[in-house]
Every structure is written in structure tokens, then in C-alpha cells.
Amino acid sequence: MAQFILTSFIKAIPASLVHWFCYQQKLPGMASMPLFLGSPSAPYQLHSGSRKLPVRCADERQALFSRIAPVYDNHRIWKRMAVSWSGAKMGDRVLDLCCGSGDLTFLLSRKVGPDGKVSGLDFSGEQLAIASSRQLLLPKPCNENIEWIEGDALNLPFSDGYFDAITMGYGLRNVIDRPKAMGEMFRVLKLGSKVSILDFNKSNEQFTTSVQDWMIDNVVVPVAALYGLSKEYEYLKTSIKSFLTGKELEELALEAGFSDARHFVIGGGLMGNLVATR
Numbered sequence: 428m429a430q431f432i433l434t435s436f437i438k439a440i441p442a443s444l445v446h447w448f449c450y451q452q453k454l455p456g457m458a459s460m461p462l463f464l465g466s467p468s469a470p471y472q473l474h475s476g477s478r479k480l481p482v483r484c485a486d487e488r489q490a491l492f493s494r495i496a497p498v499y500d501n502h503r504i505w506k507r508m509a510v511s512w513s514g515a516k517m518g519d520r521v522l523d524l525c526c527g528s529g530d531l532t533f534l535l536s537r538k539v540g541p542d543g544k545v546s547g548l549d550f551s552g553e554q555l556a557i558a559s560s561r562q563l564l565l566p567k568p569c570n571e572n573i574e575w576i577e578g579d580a581l582n583l584p585f586s587d588g589y590f591d592a593i594t595m596g597y598g599l600r601n602v603i604d605r606p607k608a609m610g611e612m613f614r615v616l617k618l619g620s621k622v623s624i625l626d627f628n629k630s631n632e633q634f635t636t637s638v639q640d641w642m643i644d645n646v647v648v649p650v651a652a653l654y655g656l657s658k659e660y661e662y663l664k665t666s667i668k669s670f671l672t673g674k675e676l677e678e679l680a681l682e683a684g685f686s687d688a689r690h691f692v693i694g695g696g697l698m699g700n701l702v703a704t705r
Contacts, residue, residue, distance in 0.1 A: 525598025529558030
């Protein structure tokens with residue numbers, strides 16, 4: 428059990444930091460996606476389908492995520508599960524909120540197909556530049572349905588009931604106003620549609636918490652130090668401790684107006700996925 432939990436946690440760490448420590452795990456029938464890693468000095472350009480909107484967020488957090496953008500890539504089994512739980516299907520119009528470098532966005536594009544539409548929104552222009560560059564390296568017809576938007580999770584630039592599904596990977600933990608972010612997701616979802624939110628699980632189990640702390644202190648931060656990013660990843664443990672438990676996440680969704688909310692614990696208790704229905 429302990430070995431399984433350790434392996435699960437390692438798989439949630441950006442692949443660029445621990446490629447020597449973990450292996451790629453694939454689900455049957457799902458093709459793997461190439462990993463695109465850039466240099467901090469690389470001249471990234473946003474794809475022509477991108478647009479930029481005013482962002483209202485904490486400057487310090489935005490600067491942090493912009494700096495780690497070139498190595499922030501996490502294509503793992505948990506993201507495939509999150510996309511499946513969203514209920515996205517062919518022809519749907521969907522949103523990947525706090526999309527980062529686009530892992531969930533690209534998975535969603537396959538789900539909705541060429542006739543669907545995917546919006547990938549993030550407050551970090553550097554993350555979106557990497558996502559846009561990856562889009563150019565993945566010449567699949569369905570990837571043409573993606574639009575990259577630099578914007579604010581607390582003030583979504585979409586009309587009420589606009590989307591058939593929403594995903595959010597490792598983003599809710601970092602927004603400065605979670606109730607408002609949840610309320611915005613509720614607002615732009617169609618009636619009966621789902622939001623699927625993947626993140627680290629804030630566990631009440633001492634063993635699980637101890638494993639999380641040990642892995643961050645002894646694996647994540649030391650390896651990140653090789654890239655000069657130790658301070659950025661020290662933030663991870665603090666953010667998990669200040670996050671909500673599964674029960675609290677369910678309550679947050681229900682208070683925002685969702686009719687149903689269930690939090691699934693995965694990865695031996697280290698990861699969690701909230702699925703809420705409007």
C-alpha cells in the first residue's frame with residue numbers, strides 16, 4: 428500500500444522534474460501525448476486562435492506560475508480520469524479552466540472532436556504560450572477546435588449556460604476566492620452539465636499527510652532545486668494544507684448552486700476529483 432501511494436504521488440509531480448523517478452502509465456485505448464518542454468528563454472508565441480483578457484489575481488501567484496511555466500507539465504492518468512468524469516462528448520462546447528500548458532485541454536479536444544469547441548483559459552501568458560506551441564506540434568484535426576484565452580477564473584468572459592462541460596486541473600487550490608470561482612463555473616455551465624475538478628487531496632489521515640510532506644521535502648523540492656525552482660515548489664505543501672477536504676469541496680459546490688457534488692479519492696488518498704452537476 429505504501430509503495431502504491433508513493434508511486435501515485437510521484438506521478439503527480441511535473442514529468443520534467445522527475446523523469447528519472449517515474450514511468451509513463453497509459454490507459455488501454457488511449458494514445459500517449461508527447462511532452463513539450465521549453466526553455467525559459469524560448470520565444471513562445473500564442474497561436475492565432477488566442478485572445479487576451481484583463482486578469483484580476485494575486486500578482487505574486489501569477490509571477491510564480493509564469494516562472495515555472497516551462498517545466499509545468501503533468502500528463503498523467505488522473506487527468507484522463509478528470510476528463511472522463513466531466514461527461515464531455517462529441518460536438519460539445521467545453522472549458523478547461525486554469526488550463527496551464529494544456530494537458531486537459533488537448534484531452535478534451537479529442538472528446539468533443541472536430542465539431543466541438545474547447546476554450547483553454549489561464550491567467551499565465553507563459554503557460555498559454557507553451558500550450559499554443561504544443562498545439563502546433565500536435566497536428567490532429569480536433570486540435571483546431573481549441574481557443575487559448577488569458578483571463579480570470581473569478582470573472583469568466585462567457586455568457587450564462589455557455590458550456591456543456593468544464594474541467595479544472597490543479598487550479599481551484601490556487602485561486603484567491605474559491606466560492607466565487609465555483610460560482611462562475613456554475614454560471615457558465617448548462618443545466619444538467621458537469622464540472623470535474625482534479626487536485627491534490629487534503630486528507631484527514633495522518634499517514635497520507637506524512638507521505639505527502641515527505642515526498643515534497645525529499646523528492647519534489649530537491650529535484651526542483653536542480654532547475655532553480657525550489658522556492659516555487661516549496662509552495663506546494665503550504666497550498667495543500669490550506670486547501671479544502673473532500674467534504675468541504677462538496678459543500679462548496681452545493682453552496683454555489685450545484686444540484687449534486689461528489690468527491691472521489693484517488694491515488695491512494697493523495698489525489699481527489701470533485702464532480703459536480705449543475
